[in-house]
Amino acid sequence: MKRSISAIALAAALLMPQSAGADSNAWVAVTDGVSDKIKVYDPVVYNWNTLPAQRWEWKPNAAAGYSSAEIAAWDGAADVKLRDSGFWGGQVMATVSGAGLATVAAYPGGKELWSVVQGGTGTVNLHSIEVLPTGDVATVGSVEGKVRLYGVSHGIATPITYDLPDAHGVHWDDTRDVLWAVGKFTLVGLHVNYVNGVPEFSEFRKVPIPLTNGEIPYGHDVWPVYGNTDRLWIAVNWRVWQYDIAQNSWDDSYVGASVLHDSGQMVKSVGNVPSGQIVYTFPKTGWVTDTVSFTNPTATRPVTGAQIYKARPWIPGYDGTSGTAQDNLALKSSPSSSSTYESSTWGRAKAVDGQSGSVAGSYGFSSGVGKTTNHTEWFATGFTSPQAFNTVVIYPRSDSGYVGAGFPIDFKIQVWNGSAWLDRVTVTGYPQPGNAPQTFSLGTTDWSTAIRIYATKIPKVGPTDYLMQFAEVEVLNQ
Structure with a gap:
């Protein structure tokens, strides 16, 4: 649902003290396990515990068109993305829950556009979702160990699948028309082709994730490096890589790498805003934290009592832009x-x-x-x-x-x-x-x-x- 923020509250937000490291050119969405809501915050507002910092919030409910079975398959988001969608006729939010719900909703209205219940944490454990430019929807589940693609554009309800052990992240590369997915050992790029009206996967690339100190990498997140369409963020246990697609190489010496590699920081989500500032989360308790972290420049945004799993730059374009060049x-x-x-x-x-x-x-x-x-x-x-x-x-x-x-x-x-x-x-x-x-x-x-x-x-x-x-x-x- 959309929260109404009064003109007085908005004015107050603009008067809030700003952190020296706060970047005002992109909002940040978080997945909060306490409220089971997706919440969007404005980093320019220093105190995220105040109403002026919060720009939007959402969880599935009957008023938004969700059935009781779909609502029951929601226990908070494992991932969330904002996308421009010609297929859906505007901006949409895509999200998944470990309890089984994968859904696309209108943004900012929040109305349900498409949903499926895939199974809970014991059978699928959904971790990420992507909306393709065609309107098709891809998901990954860590327990199931598969990439699923739903042929929404062709009205196909049964998904095609690709085996990827411990699949955790998925992202559409609009430059190459490739669906990237990351799993326990591997980063894979997949083309999506329709043959006689039926979608098929074909491999564009399949590369092993480098080991760190001989440990299993456990790939956890994939996200575009905004400002460089040849690079992807790849978060694994104890390290965050940038994968260079053009060179088919791995880089751990980029600006900000030393901060992300600090001992004990098992980064769960990572990305950057157009200015280059990096936004990331790492767990303090279990798999969650109460703080969104920034570097280049450094800042933090704590939310008292929150259980944040991931934080995402709230940017609708696949490569960090908003829409196509000629969108008015x-x-x-x-x-x-x-x-x-x-x-x-x-x-x-x-x-x-x-x-x-x-x-x-x-x-x-x-x-x-x-x-x-x-x-x-x-x-x-x-x-x-x-x-x-x-x-x-x-x-x-x-x-x-x-x-x-x-x-x-x-x-x-x-x-x-x-x-x-x-x-x-x-x-x-x-x-x-x-x-x-x-x-x-x-x-x-x-x-x-x-x-x-x-x-x-x-x-x-x-x-x-x-x-x-x-x-x-x-x-x-x-």
């Missing part, structure tokens, strides 16, 4: 502004509705009428979770007689970093455009929950009013 993120955003003129033709929402021209019923956005001198206006649009983007496209007003009218003259395009607006584009003296889209590169790829167009000089539209107007805003990662 603004279509799934919530707009706001300093003022607005709302009518059957104008409105905030009409600037993010996908209609790039000014047409009947959707002329676009206009600031409030009645101001007869120049003044400041802003238009912002926010996302439910951090998104990667580097380009903003503003479509001018295009209705007859008013082409380009209301386009700001002096303005900035800004991104939200969790506590302040950062300038990315500064423009002065911008001429009134025609009806062609105006494209602005931010100069870097940002990971943020909001963008803002902040204008300090706007034109007069008509005989008296000074207005900021445009037909549409797009936010892209190109």
